[in-house]
Amino acid sequence: MAAVTTSAQAAAVHHDAHAGHDNYAAQLRMNRLGLWLFFISEAFLFGGLLATRFYLWGDTRPELDQEIGLIVTSVLLISSVSMRLAETAMERGNRKAFSFFILLTALFGLIFLGGVMIFEWGLFPAIYEGHLTPWGDKYGAVVFAMTGMHALHVVSGIVFIFIVWNLARKGSFSKERHWGVESCAIYWHYVDVVWIFFYPALYLIGTAAHVTH
Amino acid sequence: MFNRDGYGIVVLIGIILAILTIIEYFMGLYHVGATLLMLVAALKAILVIYFFMHVSRLWTAEGEH
Numbered sequence: 001m002a003a004v005t006t007s008a009q010a011a012a013v014h015h016d017a018h019a020g021h022d023n024y025a026a027q028l029r030m031n032r033l034g035l036w037l038f039f040i041s042e043a044f045l046f047g048g049l050l051a052t053r054f055y056l057w058g059d060t061r062p063e064l065d066q067e068i069g070l071i072v073t074s075v076l077l078i079s080s081v082s083m084r085l086a087e088t089a090m091e092r093g094n095r096k097a098f099s100f101f102i103l104l105t106a107l108f109g110l111i112f113l114g115g116v117m118i119f120e121w122g123l124f125p126a127i128y129e130g131h132l133t134p135w136g137d138k139y140g141a142v143v144f145a146m147t148g149m150h151a152l153h154v155v156s157g158i159v160f161i162f163i164v165w166n167l168a169r170k171g172s173f174s175k176e177r178h179w180g181v182e183s184c185a186i187y188w189h190y191v192d193v194v195w196i197f198f199y200p201a202l203y204l205i206g207t208a209a210h211v212t213h
Numbered sequence: 214m215f216n217r218d219g220y221g222i223v224v225l226i227g228i229i230l231a232i233l234t235i236i237e238y239f240m241g242l243y244h245v246g247a248t249l250l251m252l253v254a255a256l257k258a259i260l261v262i263y264f265f266m267h268v269s270r271l272w273t274a275e276g277e278h
Contacts, residue, residue: 032271059247070238077234081227084265088220182267189265196257199234200250204241 024177031179039190046194049146053201061206062132062139065119069203072115073195079108080192087185090168093175098168102181105188106161113154120147139209146198153191160184226264233257 086101117123120143122130134144164184167173173181237253262268 036268036271054247066238066241070234073234074231077230078227080261080265081223081230084223084226085220088223186266189261193258193261193266196261197251197254200237200241200247200254204237204250205247207244 028179031183035183035186042190045149046197049142049149050197050201053142053146056138056142057206059206060209061202061204062143063208064143064203066203068115068119069199072112072119073199075108075112075115076192076195079105079112080189082108083185083188087181090173090178090181091175095168098181099165102161102165102168106158106165109154109158109161109188113151113158116147116151143202146202150191150194150198153194157184157188157191160187222264226260230257230260 082101083105086098086105089095089097089101118128120130120132122128122132132140132143134140134148161184164180167180233253233256237250240250240253
């Protein structure tokens, strides 16, 4: 009798575990779909900014430092690589490597942000004298609108990274279940994808216009 | 040669992205048209979306442990 009860209990536990797995898998599918729908809605925002750039600037662009553009773009691309390495580390249960790579990603994000604030916005004239202002002309307005909206997403990505890093430190994720890490990584890559289109639009396309204020 | 979810493929994609960015930079210096520049950008975006953002997980059960 006892053996029968134990066997029934084991079957019930197995059934519960299986149902739990199914629930998690279904939830994960919904989470992924929701995140991508969010990206599609965001694409309209960034697409609108790109359209504004082509409408107002045509085949011209402001005089921006090409080397700075290449450097900040490279930093953001490297941050995407380090973020993917962090996610891979979590998938393999290597928490030490995860912490290292995700914090490295945040550092690259901060460097990118610093580059934008110093060299594109000219917020620190003692270091670099910028020549664009948001109210100056169509070049300044578009540069600040595009980089400003993108920088806002970089800032939220960095905040997201620190939240995920802190949760991981407390043991909230496992190599089997880490949606928080996955969503943070995908969000960060999305911010990178946006910049992949913004970089040529701002720095490379068209001839530099000589603007006098 | 490379496991799609391994460290090696991540580094390889990173190198390809870096090469494409340098190509873009020189295309910009030599005033190549907007269409070609946007095509290179689209290629970079596809690499990131496919290999880093796991878009294929939307229609597969990958990662559902």
